[in-house]
Amino acid sequence: MVVPGSQEEKMFYPPDDLQMDAHVPDFNSYLQMYRKSIENPDAFWKEIADEFFWKKPATGSMLQYNFDVTKGSIYVKCMEGAKTNMCYNVLDRHVLKGNLGEKVAYYWEGNSPDQHLTVTYSQLLSQVCRCANVLKKMGVKKGERVSIYLPMIPELVITMLACARIGAVHSVVFAGFSSESLCERIIDAQSCVLVTADGVYRGEKLVNLKQIADEALQKCREKSSTSVTKCVVIKHQTLRTKCGAARNKLQTPWDSDCDVWWDEVMKDSPEECEPEWLDAEDPLFILYTSGSTGKPKGVLHTVAGYLLYTALTFKCVFDYHHDDVYWCTADIGWITGHSYIMYGPLANGASSVLFEGIPVHPHVGRLWEIIEKYKVTKFYTAPTAIRLLMKYGREPVQKYDLSSLRILGSVGEPINPEAWHWYHEVVGRGKCPIVDTFWQTETGGHVLAPLPAATPLKPGSATFPFFGIEPAILNEHGEELQGEAEGYLVFRRPWPGIMRTVYKNHERFQNTYFKKFPGFYVTGDGCRRDKDGYYWITGRIDDMLNVSGHLMSTAEVEAALMEHPAVAEAAVVSRPHQVKGECLYCFVTVKDCKEFNHTLMEELKRQVREKIGPIATPDFIQNAPALPKTRSGKIMRRILRQVARNERELGDVSSLTDPKVVEVLFSQRCEGAA
Missing domain, CATH: 3.40.50.12780 (ANL, N-terminal domain)
Structure with missing residues (x-):
């Protein structure tokens, strides 16, 4: 990690008035606290724990753990012996x-x-x-x-x-x-x-x-x-x-x-x-x-x-x-x-x-109306909401007094630079830092995030690790990459808020997060680190997609589609979406003597809604007489993603059983998916 100073892209520095009374007032303070959290985690976390009530104090060290499946069962313990x-x-x-x-x-x-x-x-x-x-x-x-x-x-x-x-x-x-x-x-x-x-x-x-x-x-x-x-x-x-x-x-x-x-x-x-x-x-x-x-x-x-x-x-x-009034627009169900x-x-x-x-009921200025009403100082929302409201322009925002705002936050997915600049300039009047936070259900809290008074910002980057977080970037072979690099984002040690297990299925917990690279927690996300040490999340590496900030399993959607009696086979991939970030693009092969038509598409959309919920409703369902498969029978989802995006540079297709399948899929792409 280096003190940021890139000349290749515009940096946004914290405003001076924010630094005066901030908990972490500048980048050097962040570095000192970060080093302490890594080099002496017991002392670091004990100071935090001392602010709270303990019926009985901890008897062991603040954090005990094993992240290496080859050395035994994975576990994390925090403040063992304490009661609260x-x-x-x-x-x-x-x-x-x-x-x-x-x-x-x-x-x-x-x-x-x-x-x-x-x-x-x-x-x-x-x-x-x-x-x-x-x-x-x-x-x-x-x-x-x-x-x-x-x-x-x-x-x-x-x-x-x-x-x-x-x-x-x-x-x-x-x-x-x-x-x-x-x-x-x-x-x-x-x-x-x-x-x-x-x-x-x-x-x-x-x-x-x-x-x-x-x-x-x-x-x-x-x-x-x-x-x-x-x-x-x-x-x-x-x-x-x-x-x-x-x-x-x-x-x-x-x-x-x-x-x-x-x-x-x-x-x-x-x-x-x-x-x-x-x-x-x-x-x-x-x-x-x-x-x-x-x-x-x-x-x-x-x-x-x-x-x-x-x-x-x-x-x-x-x-x-x-004296802050804070507003996070998320649902507590997440x-x-x-x-x-x-x-x-x-x-x-x-x-x-x-x-x-x-956000758009009973009018498109609803969020800004509430900020004015309560004089909200800290506002935390998703890029999906920002992109949705961008469509209505500046006027609905400028009708309201948003001068109380001091800090803006982004959560759920990486925020694209266009949305970042609109959020910063239109909502924040160019004065509010944007804390673009990366974390997961499994991490419990932010793991990569800027600190508003301390971190110079690069639009679209989650910047640096939070205290106690030690990230690494690995290649497919589990080798750690240094300096500028792109690969798998992993963490080499726990923090107090990390999940402890998958309920009633510790084996699944170990296999999902620790088996691929023993000794590391595997996020499932790709990541790029630039020459200044900033981290950029590049998206899911596994078969997951992120719709409106909500993580969704392609396998879960495929299972819902496959329950329809007309469906022989289904495959689901993500496709970029201007508002949602990603949307679902589904390929469906119907059974013999069944017809793929508009009625079937509506039935399939309704079935996914009923099985999973409205958030999972597919945007596109395409007829797929056959799916591109390897000789071992594995569906090549990489090619399906290319079809969904109408990108014909397919790379190596030598392992396909029948390359002609791909041209058929391109010829039957959904209307409106250009």
Whole structure:
């Protein structure tokens, strides 16, 4: 790593006024802290741990681990021997200080501007304790799993923290997923309680969440004896103000043996609940992420390490200060919401915006309207949202006062330079640094990211490693590349927030992340390092794609397509998309006597939506009389990606069984995919 000074591309340096009171004020300070985190990690992480409450201190070193599968089972332990509670540290610790109890924890904004409320830290603690007592009364015990299928409402935060308070393990399922996806995650986690809502408006569309939840539980019963004993149903705040017709649309069967209304079980529940004191390595949550085999992986994070890492990354990457108003536009159903709407901000006593709506409803200036309303200082969103709003030009942005903004953030995928410059110049008025963050569900928090007062920026680069992160770039043979290089991005040591295992499948954890290059955690992403030491993420190396910032398995989509009775074979690749970053381009071979037509395409799109969720809906489905395969029968996805992009420089095709297949595919490319 060198002090940046490239003459070949424009650098964006931190503004002077940001450096005065920053936690990491300049690049030399970053280098000193980084060296300490690598050379003396025990001392570095102990200083962070000392800011939090421990019922019992750690007895061993801060981090113990094995990353080499040839030397035994992979493991990571942080603060072994310590006891604490996540909920206590993010709520009680602040309220008991006496000066944060009345501070706003969340400004909730619903689907339209007339739907809003505030929740203070004291109010949040009271509601969390009541919910924790409800769960205990239902028989939920330490270590048991609770599935949560909710929109972005305060009750989602309350339920997650209630689980953390009593030592239950929460498993949040994004409320845009289908009943099949929800069922799959309930079965894998063997959850004992499901918490959902009656419905939610997304823009003008009314979604019947309770019906989807009922369908999921019925599928669970059909596939196995369901473990869910209670389904807690929240009457959505927004729908209470809607006309009776909207409410009537949500009438669904009610199972009095299983279903209970949130309001009814909460109203008489006590407002005090003693936290369960947990071992540092006890599980905190499971969050399912797509896997290259098609079956989602239950990424498991534990209490102490995740607390330390989300707290520090939030504080430093967003340079958080007490008077900031912070807004992350992600959904809590994804890891970004867990780490940077929930645990990281709350651990720092931050005031955050909790947004349920969509960026273009009821108008295209909705995000900028909210920033003006709450005087947001730190704003964190995805390149997908930026590209979407770029289409409407500068005018919707300039209608609002965004002068409160100090730092802008980007998450979910590498941000393209055009979007970076628009974000910087139009939204940030050329004055706000952009923290372009790279991380994964598995990493728990940022692993490559600039620090806003310290790091000169290069548009599109995630810049340098965060504290405790030691990246390397390897070639296909596992040889480390020095200096300017491009290859596999790996990490040679753990950090407190790294995942501990795949739930109930440690072998899959080891095979997925550690088998390819023993001694390293393998991200699955390609990376380039330039001559100044800056890191640039080049995209997934395995069969994964990134749609609107959401990682998706091609195998999962292929499996959904293959369930249609007309489909003989299917292959899915990514294709660049102006707004989403990547979209799904599907090749389908139909069975003999079946016809590939518009009706079939619509049926296949609907099937993918129902199996996985709307986010996975293919943009293109192409007829493929045959797929390009090697003599061993392996589909050459590299060639399919070239077809999807209409790029005819195919390279070596000597291993193809029938090269003529490729010309047929080019001749039948989808309209609009030029």
